[in-house]
Amino acid sequence: MSQRLHAFGDDALGDRDAVGLVAALHAGEVCVPEVVEAAIARAERVQPTLNGIAFEGYDRAREEARDPRPGFFAGVPTWVKDNVDVAGWPTLAGTDAWTPVPARRDGDFARMHLATGLLPLGKSRLSEFGFLPSAEHPRLGPVRSPWDTSRTAGASSAGSSAMVAAGVVPIAHANDGGGSIRIPASVNGLVGLKPTRDRFAQDASFRQMPLRIVSDGVVTRSVRDTAAWVREAEKVYRALHLPPIGDLTRPGRGRLRIGVNTTGLGHGADAETSELTHAVARRLEELGHRVEEIEVPVPDSFAEDFLLYWSFLALVLVRTGRRVHGRSWDPTHLDDVTRGLARSSARGLPRLPRAIRRLRRTTAMARELYASYDVTLTPTLAHETPHLGHLDPTLGHDVVMERVLDWVTFTPWQNATGDPALSLPLASTSGGVPLGMHFGAAAGREATLIELAYELEEAFPFARIQDPA
Template identity: 70%
Template sequence: MTRVHAFSDDALADLDAVGLVEHLQAGKVSVPEVVEAAIARTEQVADALGAVAYRDFDRARREARDPRGGYFAGVPTFIKDNVFVAGMPTMDGTDAWEPRPAKKDGDFSRMYLATGLLPLGKTRLSEYGFSASCEHPRLGPVRNPWHTDHTAGASSAGSAALVAAGAVPLAHANDGGGSIRIPASVNGLVGLKPTRGRLAQDAHMRQMPVRIVADGVVTRSVRDTAAFFREAERVYRPLHMPPIGDLTRPGRKRLRIALNTSGLQRGADAEVTALTEDVARLLEELGHTVVEVDPPAPESFSEDFLLYWAFLALFLLGSGRRAHGRSWVRANHDQLTLGLARHARRNLHRLPGATNRLRRSARDAELFFEKYDVSLTPTLATPTPRIGHLDPTQDYETIMDRLLDWVAFTPLQNATGTPAISLPLATTSGGLPQGMMFGSGSGQEAVLLELAYELEQARPWARIND
């Protein structure tokens, strides 16, 4: 097994973001020392992982001399290459046009950086975030630092790979069908997709007919995720939902937990089912009540979500020349993007019904979480595939069939808008992390974080540098 990581006894050591803040505030390390360590670590793993989309190390060094304020002041990070950051290009995981620097920060990065985080650059994603594996035919794959023959997931592949490998303690990720939770699962990280509207978002994300995308972070510890949402809430507070607040420990309430491994049309394989049931037993040992339930969505959900996903591809291809000018080349797109657009074009007559049913799923979720506090499923239905299994140069039908086999559980919360968190509670027979996913009702991130603290204490997860 080929592992790649950059943990060492430099200024970052093996600290998570909260630990690094404590060291910075105590004067044990300086911001320039921390930033230089993060740059060196990034360079150490960059070629092996293929995770970096854009380097802006000179900017990082300048900001390190006079970091902006905020709890995370001086903590190095990366931003996923599908949101706008002033002075950095946004390529959305493709090479279909010539990159141009953004003139100003988008709404998300403005909020993100107001917490004090210091960006080193941007990270790679699958083309437009459509695939759960970043394997671009010309730009190459993003590799899993736990075993570089395997995918780092997607679409937030680059962010997750760099955090898992120790280059930075946390990084931006966003999630339109599982893209925070999937890479968190396969890289042994914590990944919380928040409630729809919890964080500020760029305009093009907010304007979707169904707002399936949510922004967040991938981290190595529950306390880092909790601290990020606490600090983000101090910058941007959605008044229509309960605050998350400052969470630092497990909750006391024993929960009603709904277990499902059968999925919607496609479910978990035997190994992942057994791993999930083992986590269910752990929950029962901790005093929670676990009940096996049917999937909380109609069988039409998978096809409806796929059609909506495909419609987004059709829109992006149809508006590409207008958005990016003469440098835009349709032929530079991969087979998955092109195939999704064809699927949408052939089924446009079904789109209004599919969209309406996806919108109604929020009400279905509300009824479900009147009965249960939390849901439990595996994050992914099978162990992490090798690079090539989801190669986007294959024909569309092959890629899509393999994607649906793997990503059977995560899209539901993107439609319902409810929060869900992936925790690295299991390890496969091949020695790779396998995430477990917990969902809750709208606005109930605090329930998930308190449970995550409890599980992290009860079963500390494997570390790549152990």
């Protein structure tokens, strides 16, 4: 029997999304200090079980609530994922392998994100360095899904997603290097948009990657919250090489060419997930879209190439740890998967340049695909959310990575191509937990995805955790 845990109640937050909370603040129905106090009380209620908080900045939040920074979201509480810098707060990156020190200044992403007016309560948990799609650190403990506390909240943006799904805040920062916005959005019944590569500001650690696979964004409970964040972030940071997304408030009128696929990167979806995906495809046809089965042009080498590059990132972090973090750096505190990835990369370094070249060529492959289709549809994940322990890093690198590849088989493609992708909470499994549906589009075409998301949300309202099971 699954056990849900949420903090929705009759306080200043109610069950409002972020846009609704902005309206309530402007109407004088609530004030910023009481909204912040309500969010803190909710966080304290669920944290002992969900374990999604890496750092509590409540004193600063209360002080800022008395004079919130300007912006559309002024006074709306949020969490910042703990792999970007926020001035005065430590950055732990999901590990305890060094003694953290407060960041001297906001990183580039936090500067943009908080310029929208969002008011941070602290920093949210992730898996160690974001490598695993489940946050189950051997000493820091697992992050649990509020939809079923016996299951993982996904990763790496696990903490942010758990806090949004449980009603602590309506919107929170997430970022995505292999699915880490979309995976926890799927697990926790949220809207999760991975923007186009370089769409928004990023911290230097992500910008300097040989292949920039990470995109920053947010997880929310409504399409309009995601659309509003994109609009406001674009006012602060405009990517001139991409078409603007603009102010999107309703479904698009055009009927789309949609290609559906459930085979993924060689592993494929299980029977239930495949059927749920095709059920969504039939809904799209009922709405007048043209839907057909397709083969996604994924080369046979893709999974191995992506995993080799992923492992290389672990190797860099392990070998530079002492230089970056000083004498407190303790590599024995790294989990078994981080160390295993680093060892695997060291053995595969001669193959890395060719792997990166092949990964870069996927951008052209995707461009060719989207010449024929406006949108692609797959499940976000290949099977139902696993219970805690299934991806426990103490099981060892080989066991865990094989299980990861069985589950995370659809999301990494857009990290390599740089294209946008969106997970929507359109399905539920026989186990009673959310299962996201995954929509992709060509580079710069976030507007197409958001307009389609509005249409689907309106036609097929998303399940809410506070409603009866």
